[in-house]
Amino acid sequence: MTLIARNARIASRALAAAPASQRSAALQALADSLRDREHEILAANAIDMDAAKADGLEPHLLARLKLTSSKIAGLREGLGQLLEQADPVGSHLRKTQLDDGLVLTQVTSPLGVLLVIFESRPDAVIQIGGLALRTGNGLILKGGREAKHSNAILVDCLRCALDAANLPHDGVCGVEGREAVHELLDCDEDIDLVIPRGSAELVRTIQSSSRIPVMGHADGICHLYIDREADPSMATRIAIDGKCDYPAACNATESMLVHRDFLDRLRPLGAALIDAGVTLKACPEAARHLDHCEPAEDADGATEYGNLTLSVRVVGSLEEAIDRIHSHGSGHTESIVTDNAETAASFLASVDSASVFHNASTRFADGYRYGLGAEVGISTGRIHARGPVGADGLLTTRWLLQGQGQIAADYSGDDARSYQHRSLPLEPKKT
Amino acid sequence: MTLIARNARIASRALAAAPASQRSAALQALADSLRDREHEILAANAIDMDAAKADGLEPHLLARLKLTSSKIAGLREGLGQLLEQADPVGSHLRKTQLDDGLVLTQVTSPLGVLLVIFESRPDAVIQIGGLALRTGNGLILKGGREAKHSNAILVDCLRCALDAANLPHDGVCGVEGREAVHELLDCDEDIDLVIPRGSAELVRTIQSSSRIPVMGHADGICHLYIDREADPSMATRIAIDGKCDYPAACNATESMLVHRDFLDRLRPLGAALIDAGVTLKACPEAARHLDHCEPAEDADGATEYGNLTLSVRVVGSLEEAIDRIHSHGSGHTESIVTDNAETAASFLASVDSASVFHNASTRFADGYRYGLGAEVGISTGRIHARGPVGADGLLTTRWLLQGQGQIAADYSGDDARSYQHRSLPLEPKKT
Numbered sequence: 001m002t003l004i005a006r007n008a009r010i011a012s013r014a015l016a017a018a019p020a021s022q023r024s025a026a027l028q029a030l031a032d033s034l035r036d037r038e039h040e041i042l043a044a045n046a047i048d049m050d051a052a053k054a055d056g057l058e059p060h061l062l063a064r065l066k067l068t069s070s071k072i073a074g075l076r077e078g079l080g081q082l083l084e085q086a087d088p089v090g091s092h093l094r095k096t097q098l099d100d101g102l103v104l105t106q107v108t109s110p111l112g113v114l115l116v117i118f119e120s121r122p123d124a125v126i127q128i129g130g131l132a133l134r135t136g137n138g139l140i141l142k143g144g145r146e147a148k149h150s151n152a153i154l155v156d157c158l159r160c161a162l163d164a165a166n167l168p169h170d171g172v173c174g175v176e177g178r179e180a181v182h183e184l185l186d187c188d189e190d191i192d193l194v195i196p197r198g199s200a201e202l203v204r205t206i207q208s209s210s211r212i213p214v215m216g217h218a219d220g221i222c223h224l225y226i227d228r229e230a231d232p233s234m235a236t237r238i239a240i241d242g243k244c245d246y247p248a249a250c251n252a253t254e255s256m257l258v259h260r261d262f263l264d265r266l267r268p269l270g271a272a273l274i275d276a277g278v279t280l281k282a283c284p285e286a287a288r289h290l291d292h293c294e295p296a297e298d299a300d301g302a303t304e305y306g307n308l309t310l311s312v313r314v315v316g317s318l319e320e321a322i323d324r325i326h327s328h329g330s331g332h333t334e335s336i337v338t339d340n341a342e343t344a345a346s347f348l349a350s351v352d353s354a355s356v357f358h359n360a361s362t363r364f365a366d367g368y369r370y371g372l373g374a375e376v377g378i379s380t381g382r383i384h385a386r387g388p389v390g391a392d393g394l395l396t397t398r399w400l401l402q403g404q405g406q407i408a409a410d411y412s413g414d415d416a417r418s419y420q421h422r423s424l425p426l427e428p429k430k431t
Numbered sequence: 432m433t434l435i436a437r438n439a440r441i442a443s444r445a446l447a448a449a450p451a452s453q454r455s456a457a458l459q460a461l462a463d464s465l466r467d468r469e470h471e472i473l474a475a476n477a478i479d480m481d482a483a484k485a486d487g488l489e490p491h492l493l494a495r496l497k498l499t500s501s502k503i504a505g506l507r508e509g510l511g512q513l514l515e516q517a518d519p520v521g522s523h524l525r526k527t528q529l530d531d532g533l534v535l536t537q538v539t540s541p542l543g544v545l546l547v548i549f550e551s552r553p554d555a556v557i558q559i560g561g562l563a564l565r566t567g568n569g570l571i572l573k574g575g576r577e578a579k580h581s582n583a584i585l586v587d588c589l590r591c592a593l594d595a596a597n598l599p600h601d602g603v604c605g606v607e608g609r610e611a612v613h614e615l616l617d618c619d620e621d622i623d624l625v626i627p628r629g630s631a632e633l634v635r636t637i638q639s640s641s642r643i644p645v646m647g648h649a650d651g652i653c654h655l656y657i658d659r660e661a662d663p664s665m666a667t668r669i670a671i672d673g674k675c676d677y678p679a680a681c682n683a684t685e686s687m688l689v690h691r692d693f694l695d696r697l698r699p700l701g702a703a704l705i706d707a708g709v710t711l712k713a714c715p716e717a718a719r720h721l722d723h724c725e726p727a728e729d730a731d732g733a734t735e736y737g738n739l740t741l742s743v744r745v746v747g748s749l750e751e752a753i754d755r756i757h758s759h760g761s762g763h764t765e766s767i768v769t770d771n772a773e774t775a776a777s778f779l780a781s782v783d784s785a786s787v788f789h790n791a792s793t794r795f796a797d798g799y800r801y802g803l804g805a806e807v808g809i810s811t812g813r814i815h816a817r818g819p820v821g822a823d824g825l826l827t828t829r830w831l832l833q834g835q836g837q838i839a840a841d842y843s844g845d846d847a848r849s850y851q852h853r854s855l856p857l858e859p860k861k862t
């Protein structure tokens with residue numbers, strides 16, 4: 001595994017230094033191979049599907065595992081979009097003239113080598129692989145056992161695409177098994193970022209067992225705060241959408257905080273949620289204003305239910321709501337419903353979460369909805385990238401200084417030259 | 432220590448949510464207290480100096496430990512500069528209209544809580560503390576034992592300044608002793624970033640013992656590559672400056688790679704280095720073109736000497752130079768001397784280091800020289816911040832979404848609304 005990581009590092013440097021056109025050629029070759037090798041891919045997937053059915057895999061997991069012509073067409077379309085986008089490597093972020101003929105440019109660079117650990121969906125190989133090619137990153141992929149044959153052929157498509165573009169195929173590598181992951185998590189010299197896409201347990205295990213930075217989130221315990229000045233019908237729509245639109249999503253609302261002065265309007269809101277199939281777990285004070293509910297237990301309010309259960313709790317003030325979010329939330333997404341602009345501004349300024357909303361459903365926290373294009377994941381960490389992460393999250397920067405023989409000693413002592421530090425306009429980069 | 436970290440987290444949220452004017456008031460109060468309490472500060476420092484002299488501390492460390500009126504005036508000037516700068520919190524980085532009346536803004540936010548571990552210089556308390564106040568971060572400071580009394584009073588100045596601005600004084604906290612650091616390095620829930628400022632050993636120990644991200648660098652093994660088409664006099668100036676300007680600095684040149692075709696011009700360059708007091712440790716082939724040198728050993732070329740020793744090694748091509756940099760360097764700073772623009776462009780595109788230079792001394796890799804204002808440190812990591820890091824490295828982002836009751840279900844199914852994803856101009860933020 002150490003060797004795989006080391007080879008990925010070496011190959012990643014070739015990917016990073018290659019011109020954009022070469023990375024584009026690899027993307028094009030990948031799209032072509034999905035067309036040319038479709039039968040082969042579907043045949044490999046059929047082997048996985050047969051084994052999964054024999055193992056009694058649940059229907060919704062079988063649906064995720066299954067590849068179809070139309071799914072493959074969708075993947076090719078995604079690659080086409082990546083091909084249309086401007087190459088993100090080598091963009092100028094800052095340009096400063098330090099002195100005459102001494103110009104500093106901060107440019108975007110690939111992060112290096114990514115380790116992506118994902119479950120069941122083999123489509124992820126191509127989605128993540130395409131992003132890695134576009135951003136010039138090396139990639140080590142560990143998929144689920146049940147998609148073994150599908151993943152293997154899709155990784156082969158990626159490696160062949162690198163070959164076709166005269167790039168080293170070790171830039172993409174597939175590995176199998178937990179043991180392999182454990183060994184890779186120790187390769188902090190050669191792997192720069194781990195992206196776990198799966199259960200909260202998977203993410204937590206990886207976070208606690210590696211010194212390599214991990215991008216993602218374990219929990220999504222999103223709050224909706226109904227202020228005293230909330231419009232009841234807006235609050236109802238947003239509460240139902242946040243809980244019911246897709247209860248298993250990380251951006252689903254798990255906990256509703258209600259201002260005490262709103263309690264006289266809570267009953268119809270609660271009734272609408274119950275009509276929508278929601279089970280309410282309420283604190284005693286909220287319970288008195290609800291037709292049906294279960295009593296809240298200690299863990300409620302800090303639980304990601306992932307189903308149609310919603311915690312309901314009364315708070316006495318905006319400050320109490322914010323404190324509760326900070327003590328019980330996971331820093332993912334919180335929303336306030338209020339007609340008072342000042343209260344909203346205070347909530348937006350004070351809540352320490354990746355996404356903070358006013359009069360909108362927590363369900364909007366998503367890279368596609370934010371307009372980021374491809375989404376790498378949603379990060380609840382504060383370092384490097386926070387919230388929904390697009391291709392930008394796979395880039396870092398380098399500082400390039402172009403001189404004419406300048407030395408530091410010229411700028412100290414008697415007759416020292418002074419730094420100009422003049423900002424220069426950013427030109428579009430040459431490709 | 433868990434409690435200290437937790438209290439810093441709570442206080443940091445108040446700092447983050449406070450208006451810029453309140454953080455500025457704290458900075459002003461800090462500057463005032465340095466003036467008003469100067470005698471008290473110098474008296475505390477005198478106690479540390481007496482103890483350090485009795486302990487036989489080396490003169491250059493005594494010089495770093497000593498506080499003077501003029502050093503304090505310098506600190507006040509630095510705070511004045513921070514006061515003049517625009518408040519960096521809440522700046523708009525991206526603004527997108529997702530739909531009519533649904534606007535997403537990505538804003539800068541403080542990282543949260545910083546743990547800064549530093550050695551001897553008590554001035555660092557005020558420099559780092561000022562930056563933390565300006566960027567709205569909570570701060571836990573662990574200084575050296577020898578500066579105990581000086582650090583304590585300077586931390587008290589910071590805490591009083593927070594009080595004076597009606598901000599919670601637990602936003603800044605000083606701790607002592609290794610045991611405290613060990614416990615704090617486990618507080619990954621409440622500390623977001625560790626910044627070690629000290630020896631390579633200190634940095635490595637911390638990197639290997641904490642799951643909290645560490646910003647900094649252990650080694651600075653910077654390379655200078657003299658290309659076949661290098662101008663000999665420029666190469667000589669840059670080599671001498673890189674090695675001799677400040678040999679103990681992390682951006683000093685430690686290793687010089689020389690293209691085989693340059694060897695006929697190496698002797699005078701070597702002689703100039705020797706004249707400047709440099710000890711050359713050369714590979715056998717380079718040695719034949721040098722008047723005096725010691726034989727290079729295995730470790731040479733991957734050693735941060737920190738003194739006037741320079742490794743010299745012959746390479747046969749640009750590619751060999753780059754491979755050598757990747758296998759022996761620390762990713763800090765590398766420079767090429769060449770008159771060939773194409774060779775330079777290839778070096779700048781291919782070298783995977785935080786700073787990559789053409790025809791300039793490695794000594795320019797520095798936040799002040801880059802025009803970043805205050806320098807937090809130099810990072811050789813790829814995540815979050817790379818190279819010299821200014822106040823920007825102490826910020827993260829949040830995503831604010833302002834709606835009018837929109838829900839995600841409106842954008843799916845029949846009659847689905849479409850996202851507009853229209854970029855809006857960035858307005859200067861209100862303070």
